[in-house]
Amino acid sequence: MRETIGARPEKSSKAAVGRAGEEAAAAYLAEAGLVVERRNWRCRSGELDLIARDGDILVFVEVRSRTSPSRFGEAVEAITPRKCRQVRELAAIYLRTTGAAADSVRFDVVAVTLRGDGDAAAVRHVPNAF
Template sequence: MNARGALGRYGEDLAVRRLAESGLVVLERNWRCRDGEIDIVATEGDALVVCEVKTRRAGPYEHPMEALTRAKAARLRRLAARWLSERWLGRHGSPPRGGVRIDLVGVVLPPRGAPLVEHVRGVA
């Protein structure tokens, strides 16, 4: 794994920990299909939650929360629909009662000190 991949993996590990602390139940990580990847799929109550994780080192780069463009949001919606169709409906027979939500978890790694992890619900 290269440095970028390790950084992303570390950010996803921190995101999973934050989501679990917030009461979400992680169902799957790094689900891939030909159309792309979902970083984290979880549930919160009756809702299915698709989470995009963006990790950045502190510095002159854009904040991770700025990385969610309209195109990326649209792709996440398509991926969520595909995951629902391929992974959820076969087990449960119907969509989740609480609907599907797309969240963003931004992780900033400062040069010193604890990482900053921000979870924003319903971004797309």
């Protein structure tokens, strides 16, 4: 058995699940008629997963991904009140710093359940989630 110093396979696995979930979420939203404008927008305070447009509405999308079956529960259950506050604060920063125009904003959640091969088994979109 060979050991790699400093390697964290569980983190890379988690990152791969997150990337696959965001890809599935973006594809699902595009099929539903939304236009994904930004992915993984970052600032000092955190990251917004997806920013999309639904007509005149600017939609901030939090993506949660899980593998199936997950011992940690359903993906949508991972959205805590603290996370909702953080996404709202990040959205305000995004609007201030980018000057993005929107008649209104909305906060959605897309929960993705992935199979072992990384393909989406289920995608659940919750508009106006918080």
